[in-house]
Amino acid sequence: MNAGDTPSEGAPPFDPELNVVLASLGDAVREPLTPENLAAVQRRDLATRPRPTVRDLRADGLFEVAEVRVAGRDATLLSARPAGLTGPLPLLYYMHGGGMVLGNAACVLPQLLREWALPLGIAVVSVEYGLAPRVRYPVLVEDCYAGLVHVSWTR
Template identity: 35%
Template sequence: MAHAQRPEFDPELLAALAVIGGVFPPTITPDLIPYMRHAYASPSREDLVGGRSLDIVDINIPVSAAPMYGSVIARTGTQGLVGCVYLLHSGGMMFGDAFSGLDDAIEWVLDLGIKVVTVEYRLAPEHPHPVPFEDCYAGLQWVVQHAEELGIRPDRIVVGGASAGGGLAAALALAARDRGGPHLCGQLLDYPMLDDRGTPSTRLFDGIGVWDRVSNETGWNSLLRGKAGAPDVSPYAAPARATDFRALPPAFIDVGAAEIFRDEAVDYARAIWEAGGEAELHVWPGAFHACDIFAPHATVSRRMIRARRDWLRRMLVE
């Protein structure tokens, strides 16, 4: 039986990898978690805003053990109730913060006139599952309950996130259905982290790209107390473990063809389709993980960004 071949990186993106590796190493082991928390920290709020017409209002959300911090980002002068993305950050469940990777989300606010609520959740390994998930679910409930005072249309809320945040967003969509929780009009899953068991594409990337097989094992074992791949993992930790994909909100799923999450993203879209649901799937040729964050000006990155924004416009504005 022939071994699967690793897809080639887009030439334009390949040139960017040499620069990216100095900030985001392809292989993350447990001893690198403190370094990643420092290296992947978000820019200052002033740098993020960059003089643009944005309002950022901080919020404190009560959860079971401690306050959960977040921010509501809106275009200055926004009036009335508008659609919202409840956004969960990337970082492999181990690092990142509410302002990590927000450049594209700020453009949604400016271009579409929507609001983004971005939140902190407690991180593994200090806080393994179910803590990050329950933090995010409690935050979603609070935002929906306070939607009108936040200037948000309660019937136009999308849960979204990239990488680990995409996995959390998928878990929230499952839980909202299962628990009779908030109504969601969509789920935005950018190259989501969905399956602790690994897939064929997981095994194609060692020591290359962004987020390789070892990094993935580090993230899952941090979240699952070293039990990644065990038979009893909850779908609220690893949404690919779900057995019922009926009655989920419409999904936008995108992923690079040259990254480890390719197969689990495709499988997740297929499961939604087979259950009669709606999923818009994009598999971007030659794209590595999170290339739109690390190399946003590359041609394929710009195509990714445009497709995502077009879907959000249909879900939240039109």
């Protein structure tokens, strides 16, 4: 929908500034996620979304990065902090977007590390959890929580 368009029956209109952003993203963003197209959308996401490696995230030594398995869970934590900072740091515990059906723990980390961790001197832990429908609710939520409990006890 463009600014000035009449919204569908019962659907609220979008903010005109948001309409500009949505229009720039194309029709794929507006494609509804359904049980019938979920596998195709997940394949497309896996093929196109960046997935930096631990080595990439280290950014030539700018960050200390480790991959940690959450005991007893199907979840992995990517832990990163600016190199050279010692002792406990404030922590951002990050659960990637994607409605628990898309995305990965590493895709946004380069930006978070550059724009938040480095200037603010904080650590970032991003949780990689299994995606639905392969992993069923509430397991993926419990994996995210188990990761949070893990970092709260190991800090």
